[in-house]
Amino acid sequence: MTAIEDPGPLRPVTLADIAREAGTSASTASRALSGRGYVSDSVRDRLLAVADRLGYVPNASAQTLKQRTSRVVGVVVSALDNQFYAGLAAGVEQVLREANYQMVLLGDNSDAAEELAGVRTFVAMRTPGVIMTPVGAEASRLLLSHGAAVVEVDRRLSSAPCDAVVIDNERGGREATMHLIGLGHRRIALLGVATEWTTDAGRLKGYRTALRNARIPFDKRLVVRIPVRAPDTEARIEALLDTAAPTAVFAANNALAEQAWRVLRRRGLRIPGDVSLVGFDDVPWMEMVEPQITVVDQPTIELGRSAARLLLRRLHGGPSLAPEVDVLQPRLLVRGSTGAPPG
Amino acid sequence: MTAIEDPGPLRPVTLADIAREAGTSASTASRALSGRGYVSDSVRDRLLAVADRLGYVPNASAQTLKQRTSRVVGVVVSALDNQFYAGLAAGVEQVLREANYQMVLLGDNSDAAEELAGVRTFVAMRTPGVIMTPVGAEASRLLLSHGAAVVEVDRRLSSAPCDAVVIDNERGGREATMHLIGLGHRRIALLGVATEWTTDAGRLKGYRTALRNARIPFDKRLVVRIPVRAPDTEARIEALLDTAAPTAVFAANNALAEQAWRVLRRRGLRIPGDVSLVGFDDVPWMEMVEPQITVVDQPTIELGRSAARLLLRRLHGGPSLAPEVDVLQPRLLVRGSTGAPPG
DNA sequence: GGCCGGTGTGGTTACGTTCCCACAAGCTCG
């Protein structure tokens, strides 16, 4: 063994390097840099200086391995490119950052298999908790069985009890429908998603409640539920217009509202002259188009922030805490896309 | 020591558990489950069955610690909620997923300090590579000095040579400006970002080239460069309209195009009757508003995909590979927001 | 018949960190 060593940046600098350079033991270096345990001020300063000089960055894997938990939380949303989920993730990140946690963001394209694969890597990472917009039941089961905390956001799905933050979808659906009824509509179409998600179920329920209160019979031909990412979404909307002749369309999410808007425009139908349109979840284009779109606005960012807060509370409180479900309130923004029915 | 052990799911199952249960050594179990090295078929099957039954998930921290590298790559973009960056991230994820890599996504709000903090945790994770839309020079320096591969995407910044994928901003800027000149405009405003980013520099350069070719003198009052996330962006655009009286506005990114559009509309200015508008980077609202917005379209998803491919190539090829810079071509989409100048 | 190469397995070590324990000095206080 010669004294020749590779001086290059290839070998990362470790705690042992710092300790040797500062003339202490690795234990002391660890205490100084992690801030846990006794270290005299002079020794601490010396160690910090050396660490800074050598550009020391702790090895997160070693830390996680030793501490059996990490400071990254997983976030899995349905679609990275949907404004709603983007806003949700942004809210989560804000709160997590303040609490000095890291966010790992994953998209699952609303596919249960992709979701499960993503969640599996979170388990592999020994992530202490995961925030998700659930699509399949298996994912949260897997997480829970491995001792990870789960917060469901936007929709609820888990059979096991866990924290969640949702909005009052039923109220949102009811208010949107009542608004249309108040304008004189009786043939109101509902455009929803063909899933078991609580979001759509709630909005549909609100829709039915509003109809019942107004003594308007429920017509199932007016309700179209379209599978996520269906290639023929627009054709289905066309078919709805052809067969059910609604005077108003209530689109239960921002993507469907956009598709409906495009179909209406392509057909040359006037909004709201021929057909009124109400969306759910306000996104920028809705107040840029003419007329502006009446919409049930939901507190997207706050949804993410609440979810993150719930997770942090759980991480500190442990599994004995009773599950908490926060319900946030949506708000109907009446704009120009809704008016009296034709005739 | 009694025989009583905690049977709960709290203690995660390890390779040693699998080995014990299957009656082999940990070495053999490792080989069977990782697929590297000799294992007889019968033993492998037995181990896989046991692993499946016990719900074994490998500890990623232990793996990265041992292997000194991980299969997650870091991605840091300026703004999670901007469609452009979202699309970019989506492209990156597509390619990474196929190659069985994991993406960790981070937003830095175009803030050099936040970027550096994020990058530091990537270093801590021993991430083999990072894809970023750079905002400060320190971040890539830190990564490179720790042996991580860096791919810059959308803009170039690093002083050190590294892989990058950008679009031909100069050409995009030139074509947009030429289009306006061809319609008869001579007072063309440029709305850009007050940074040293190559994106804006390129677009500005293309703008000037087009003017020079057309023998139109450059008027610096027509060029406004607004700091990222400036609270008074709209006021600055108003000021531009007041003092420079342009007949056309070329907004160098989608956010500025949106702001410009809002200001023009609020002022009651007709597009393109009073002022023409060209954007850079096509986003959905641009073809939903009336008139639709003429725009320099860039291959956003492909930008992300290329960046991911470049990173994978680098991870396999090592540091001796010559840096590669891919340049993708933008495309001018002429729509309704541009027309002849008034008068 | 000894040697070699392929096949299959287990023991051991190291990755970088944290944390428990031991220990030592300098106090105070009964």
Added chain:
DNA sequence: CGAGCTTGTGGGAACGTAACCACACCGGCC
């Protein structure tokens, strides 16, 4: 004046995995 505390430090054992090495067996081949 020694027991018990506080302050400070170092030794060493984990955490769970992968890789290196040793070894053992079996066939064929010179």
